[in-house]
Amino acid sequence: MAGFILKRLLLLPLLLLAASIIIFLLLRLGPSDPAMDYLRLSQVPPTPQALEHARAALGLDQPLITQYVQWLSSALRLDFGVSYATQRPVFEDMLHFLPATLELAGVALVLTLLVSIPLGRWAARHHHRAPDIVVRLIAFFGVSMPNFWLGFLLVLLFSVTLGWLPPMGRGGVAHLVLPAVAISLMSLSINARLLRASMLEVGGQRHVQYARLRGLGEREVERRHVLRNALLPIITATGMHVGELIGGTLIIESIFGWPGIGRYAVSAIFNRDYPVIQCFTLLMVTIFVVCNLIVDIVYAAADPRIRISREGVQ
Amino acid sequence: MSTSSAPLSPSSQFPSQGRLLRARLTTYIALALVAGLVFVALFGAGLSPFDPNAVALPERLAPPSATHWLGTDHLGRDILARLLEGTRVSLGVVAVTLSLLLAMGIVVGGSAGFIGGRFDQIAMRMTDIFLTFPTFVLSLFMIGMLGTGLVNVILAIALSHWAWYARIVRSVVLSLKHRDYISAARMAGAGRLRIFTRHLLPSTLSQLAVLASLDIGHIMLHVSGLSFLGLGVAAPTPEWGVMLSDARQFVWTQPMLMLWPGLALFVSVMAFNLLGDALRDRLDPQLQREHMH
Numbered sequence: 001m002a003g004f005i006l007k008r009l010l011l012l013p014l015l016l017l018a019a020s021i022i023i024f025l026l027l028r029l030g031p032s033d034p035a036m037d038y039l040r041l042s043q044v045p046p047t048p049q050a051l052e053h054a055r056a057a058l059g060l061d062q063p064l065i066t067q068y069v070q071w072l073s074s075a076l077r078l079d080f081g082v083s084y085a086t087q088r089p090v091f092e093d094m095l096h097f098l099p100a101t102l103e104l105a106g107v108a109l110v111l112t113l114l115v116s117i118p119l120g121r122w123a124a125r126h127h128h129r130a131p132d133i134v135v136r137l138i139a140f141f142g143v144s145m146p147n148f149w150l151g152f153l154l155v156l157l158f159s160v161t162l163g164w165l166p167p168m169g170r171g172g173v174a175h176l177v178l179p180a181v182a183i184s185l186m187s188l189s190i191n192a193r194l195l196r197a198s199m200l201e202v203g204g205q206r207h208v209q210y211a212r213l214r215g216l217g218e219r220e221v222e223r224r225h226v227l228r229n230a231l232l233p234i235i236t237a238t239g240m241h242v243g244e245l246i247g248g249t250l251i252i253e254s255i256f257g258w259p260g261i262g263r264y265a266v267s268a269i270f271n272r273d274y275p276v277i278q279c280f281t282l283l284m285v286t287i288f289v290v291c292n293l294i295v296d297i298v299y300a301a302a303d304p305r306i307r308i309s310r311e312g313v314q
Numbered sequence: 315m316s317t318s319s320a321p322l323s324p325s326s327q328f329p330s331q332g333r334l335l336r337a338r339l340t341t342y343i344a345l346a347l348v349a350g351l352v353f354v355a356l357f358g359a360g361l362s363p364f365d366p367n368a369v370a371l372p373e374r375l376a377p378p379s380a381t382h383w384l385g386t387d388h389l390g391r392d393i394l395a396r397l398l399e400g401t402r403v404s405l406g407v408v409a410v411t412l413s414l415l416l417a418m419g420i421v422v423g424g425s426a427g428f429i430g431g432r433f434d435q436i437a438m439r440m441t442d443i444f445l446t447f448p449t450f451v452l453s454l455f456m457i458g459m460l461g462t463g464l465v466n467v468i469l470a471i472a473l474s475h476w477a478w479y480a481r482i483v484r485s486v487v488l489s490l491k492h493r494d495y496i497s498a499a500r501m502a503g504a505g506r507l508r509i510f511t512r513h514l515l516p517s518t519l520s521q522l523a524v525l526a527s528l529d530i531g532h533i534m535l536h537v538s539g540l541s542f543l544g545l546g547v548a549a550p551t552p553e554w555g556v557m558l559s560d561a562r563q564f565v566w567t568q569p570m571l572m573l574w575p576g577l578a579l580f581v582s583v584m585a586f587n588l589l590g591d592a593l594r595d596r597l598d599p600q601l602q603r604e605h606m607h
Contacts, residue, residue, distance in 0.1 A: 018443040023455065030459035144584035146535055148542050148558060149576030156569050167565075247450025251539050255562070266543050269458040277458040284451040 004300050008293055019285045020075070023278055024068050035060055037272045041084040071278070080279035085271055090279045093264060098283070100170055101260035105242075105249040107176050108183040112241060116188045117234070120195025121227060127200060135192055142189025147248045151182035151255040168257040179256045183248040187241035194237055198230040232303055239295035243288050337595060344588035351582055355405040358398030366391060366399040366552045375568055384574055387560060393571075396552035397578050403553045404582060407468055407537050408530055414472040415529075416522060419479025420515065426480065427487030428510055438484070441477035449474050453536055457545045467546045471536055475529065482525055486518040520597040528590035531583035538579055554579045 028034070035054040039046045044054075055061045059070060074081065080090040123135035158178060159167035166175050202208060203226050211225045212218075253262035261280065268276035300306040354361070364382075370390035378385045384393040426437035444452070456470035490496060491514070499509050538555030540546030547553040549560075557575035564571050 015443070015446050018439075019446055022443055026455075026459050032461065141584075144531060144580055144587050146538060146576060146579050146583065148539060148555075149572070149580060152558070152562070152565060152572045152576065155565060156572075160566060160569065243448030244450070246448050247539075250450070250454070251543060254543060265454070266545060269454055269545055270462065272458060272461070274458075277455065281447075281451060281455045281458075285447055288448045288451070289446050 001300055001306070004306060005297055008296055012289060012293055015289055016282075016286060019289075020072060020282055021068070023281050023285075024071060025064075027274055027278065028064060028067070032272060034058060034272075034274050037274065038084045041271055041273060042087075075279075075282070081275040083268070083276050084273045085268070085276075090275045093276075094261065094279055094283060097259065097261040097264050100258060101249055101253065101262065102287075103170075104176065104179055104183070104253070104258055104260060105245050107180045108187075108245050108249065109238075109242065111180050112184045112187045112191060112245070113234075113238065115184075116191035117195060117231075119188075119192040120234075121199065121222075123192065123196040124199035124203070124226075124230075125222065132196070135196065139189040139193045142185045143193075145185055147182050147186060148251050148255060150185060151179065151252050154178045154182055155255070170259055175256075179249075179252045179258060182255075183245055183252050186248070187244055191234055191237060191241070195230060195234055198233050199226050202226050202229045232299065235295060235299045235302060239292040242291040242295075246284055246288065337592070340588060341592040341596075344585060344592050347581070347585035348589050351401060351405060351585060354398055354401045356402075358401055362392065362395040362398055364392035364395040366395040367550055368392075375564075375571075378570075385570065387557070387571060388564065388568075391552075393557075393574055396557060397554075397574055399552040400554045400557065400575065400578060401582070403464075403547065403551060404534055404537065404579075407464070407547075408533050411468050411471050411475075411533055411537075412526055412530065414468065415475055415479050416526065418472065418476040419483045419522065420518070422476070423480035423483030424487055424510060424515070424518070427484035427491065428506070428514065430491075434484075437480065441480050444474070444477040447474070450536060450539070453540065454545065457540065462545050462548065464547050464551070467537055467540055470540075471533055475533070478529075479522065479525065482521050483518045486521055487514050490514055490517055524590065524594045524597055527586060527593050530586040530590070534579065534583050534586070 035051050035058060036046055038054050038058060039050055044050050059067055062070075071081075078091050080094075082088060083090050083093065086093075119135050119138070123132045126132050155167045155178065158165045165178055167178070169175055203222075208221060208225045211221045216224075249260065250262040250265065252258070253260045254266070265276070265280045267273075268280065359366075368391060370386070373382070373386050373390040374388055376382055376386040376390070382392050382394070384397070387393055387396070422437055422441075426434040447455070452474035453470045456473050457466060460466040460469055487510075496509060496513055499513050504512070537546055538553065538558070541553045541555030542559045544559065547556055549556055554575040558572055558579075561568070561571035561575070
């Protein structure tokens with residue numbers, strides 16, 4: 001187990017290094033010239049002299065390797081340069097917007113787990129009966145619902161019509177409800193379906209039948225022998241959901257006027273503000289990879305098969 | 315034992331006649347919905363007398379009427395005509411993206427599995443790296459590199475999803491590579507390309523079909539999400555995400571504007587998800603668990 005965690009921990013910087021190479025190389029080898037974008041965003045007419053000057057100032061006349069090493073070594077010191085558009089330090093701006101995004105995405109993740117596990121459990125417990133059908137219907141609609149449309153519908157119902165919840169902005173718990181629901185419905189539906197299927201599968205296995213034959217109560221069997229094993233795929237799925245929840249948050253922020261990283265990143269991507277795009281992507285990848293590391297560790301701790309064998313789950 | 319628990323009931327192991335019928339029924343419904351969407355995408359322009367991009371400011375924000383069945387938007391464009399044209403855009407984008415994805419998956423995954431060795435290792439490390447990016451963030455990044463617009467959205471989505479396809483093809487090829495019938499083909503003098511295309515590729519297709527059909531809804535949502543953010547298909551094009559983005563300023567005054575494009579997107583995603591589920595149940599009976607992506 002300790003070996004497994006150590007291996008994962010050592011892999012983390014390697015993955016991030018590889019991601020940083022991809023991010024840097026693809027942007028540099030992409031179809032547009034950063035110097036041109038720099039001049040456009042600084043509103044300087046792109047004369048040949050200006051272009052040459054910008055290339056020298058941005059270090060674009062250096063070999064690619066040198067540029068990458070310079071960028072990476074500053075990045076390691078959390079210096080991602082200044083935005084072409086605003087001339088402000090990128091990382092400082094990111095740190096300013098990040099907490100709001102993390103708050104919303106985190107609440108969406110908690111909501112996903114908090115709602116999907118009881119739902120899936122309830123459905124499995126009442127297989128083929130009303131609760132099962134209700135949960136399957138919710139999940140059926142949930143997996144196809146575009147989160148940004150759901151956001152609109154929620155605003156329409158709970159803010160415009162009923163006036164119960166605020167439609168915009170960040171503040172107390174009330175401000176979190178609608179955007180968090182809009183972001184998490186899809187992951188929640190997938191999870192509920194997954195847990196239901198997984199519980200039904202585990203419930204038919206021999207060790208569960210044996211537990212019943214031993215005379216354990218149904219509740220006890222369900223909790224100790226079915227749910228415990230059935231939760232393993234949910235742990236893996238959660239790692240994937242983190243990525244979807246981050247993506248969903250970026251979209252939903254724009255509907256609810258949530259002061260997160262979304263709008264900043266979107267305008268940078270639209271304008272090809274390279275330093276911002278690089279920092280944003282690397283930051284999101286880091287969050288995603290770290291979350292998945294945590295998920296792997298939780299999985300390893302929960303699954304006795306990994307505690308013994310060295311090979312982990314992919 | 316309480317009677318409320320039924321995991322051991324025979325129906326969970328052996329589907330009853332009724333459940334089989336219902337499964338077949340959902341397959342037919344999914345097929346009908348998808349066929350309807352494809353029909354609208356191909357011939358939708360002829361179903362409406364209006365040009366989806368014709369601006370008519372005097373008729374702006376008109377309510378549903380006999381002429382404009384679903385009303386008009388803030389520029390007086392007929393909403394129904396735009397929805398129909400939007401189907402063509404969405405399905406067109408999906409069709410091109412999927413073709414790219416399948417091609418990339420078969421070429422990269424197939425050659426990695428078939429050739430093996432160094433090449434396989436490098437290809438798989440590449441997929442590992444791409445899978446460390448959350449898909450939507452990766453497509454945002456690709457847009458940042460390529461720029462916005464219809465073609466770039468297709469490229470961005472293809473470049474951010476390909477690793478999944480390569481993985482699937484590789485795993486199928488690896489599992490079959492050393493089977494007797496492949497050795498037999500080789501001994502019969504078949505060339506490598508022939509073995510790959512005639513004996514390995516067909517087996518990967520059913521798995522690819524399941525992955526692709528379950529991925530279509532995902533791709534549609536990503537495309538519309540990007541367009542909604544202003545990073546995808548450009549504004550006058552009647553794409554559903556663009557329409558939703560146009561409608562956002564009228565949530566308080568004209569809520570119906572955002573109802574239709576969202577509904578169109580929702581129904582389309584649902585249709586393809588249904589089809590994907592049905593295909594999976596039919597082609598991949600071992601995969602009883604819900605597919606995660």
